Amino acid sequence: MDGFVYDSGSDEVVGGKRYVGSTSVVRLMAHRFADELVFRYTGEPGIARTKIVYVAEHGNARELFVMDYDGYEPKQITADGFLNLMPRWSPDRRFIVFTAYRSRNTQDIDILELATGKRWTLVSMAGLNITPALSPDGNFLAFASSQDGNSEIYKLDTRTKTPQRLTVNRGGDLSPTWSPTGREIAFTSDRGGAPQVFIMSADGSNVRRLTYEGDYNAAPAWSPRGNWIAYVCRTAPRLYKICIVSPDGQKRVQVTTGPGIDDSPSWSPDGRHITFSATVDGKSHIYMVDTDGKGLERITFGGTHNSSPSWSPAL
Amino acid sequence: MTMGLTVAVGVLLVVQGGCSKKSIQSGGDAQSTERDMAKSGGPAPSAMGSTGGGGFDAPSTTFPDLSLSSKPQDEPESGGLRGFDSVSGGKAPSEERLGGGGTMLAKVEPSESTARQIEDIRREQAKEQAASAEAGLRDVYFGYDSWTITEEGRQSLTQDAQWIKANAGALVKIEGHCDERGTLAYNLVLGEKRAKAVRNYLVELGVGANRLAVVSYGKERPFCNERTESCYQQNRRGHVVVRSK
Incomplete structure (x- = not known):
């Protein structure tokens, strides 16, 4: 396949590239060409070859799937037969961390190597083991566990396997998300009675509340550019939408509107788009939207339950 | 400059069959790597200790190295983007061979x-349901956003506690459920707060805490899927079940 770039002013060919491969990789060729154009003209890696890991119903079970960022080529990556939830990418795209229910009654945090299907259990503490998130350098896994009675945030050193508890209070703390520098963690806490988004340093110090508008703000996701934190905000009358807020709390924008119950925002690696799930009339599907609320697109169409999308890093 | 550009992608497929030309850029053919892995006996997911059979009972104790510096240098396409060449003056564009996807x-x-595991789960659930129905165990329902046990809930749990105390060998599990609103x-x-509120009340009524297990399913195992208040109410519950041993 040959790709050319013309200058529409002069009709001159200004660049081109030839891709050679079997017909099965035509989509890949077009996506690679798109990424090369974006890289050439913006200096940033494009997102055309990024992927989204998500949860979908498979029989009565919820399993993990990976699809291209545009919804094409979904592939099942777990077949456990019960509940696998909240998948997240490793920074090098080789692994997925997620919550797996072990024999229905307890949860683990597992890690799956995509190329081989090999799997390890990273966390198996008492109670909840949820919302895993690897640090940008891959050296730490932040997650929430309720082994000490209520849900608290922990940080596991993946080299020494040592867990460290980061939050200490009687409320529920969960959903850690790393700043791109790895120096801070935003998270959900209901320590004030209702869930709100907080920020702390990666050692658990310097805790400060970030969201004040409304009585339900949760599921934060820190943009890879660092300038926004997306989260689920509850607006009147009990609508759950996607909002973004600057890490200093100064700017806040509601991104989505409408009747759907929106959840699980996750950023594209270029920080321009957000993927999320929306439940309408009992059916959940995955969408993406630009940060200004424009360009809303639905990207899953099959089945009745597609949720918890997580956008891969760029290649 | 960017504004004035029109992109034309000419599809000119080159059939690859039997082509012996080796990959010239970007680390080569991902598919062959996958094939090699299969040949060398790389574990298929279904054959693995930690996913097969009993499911998770044999997790590996060693973690994979997750730090970014451990990324193999020969990973397909790790060469990154190379950009395209200027092709003015009749020069042919540079060529790149692509194998499988980037991931x-x-x-x-x-x-x-x-399949066996799914069947086991189904059988175990059916057994629990039958045992709980026979015992006449009652569930507890909660208000929106709430994990406070209502007066009606207390009455249900008083009955449940009598049965549990009268059946000394029984183990009970309390599942916490939520309606579809709010985040996963x-x-x-x-x-979990709901399930623990139920457990704590049963303990107050004299049931041994060691006989009560809690698990939270959040909104992931709903009893109904309609967007109505009566369905929401059905799903905001502490489900009390006799645990199969």
């Missing part, structure tokens, strides 16, 4: 052991 995925096909993650915490 390799091991195939997961529901294997015999998975926070509902798992809310579901």
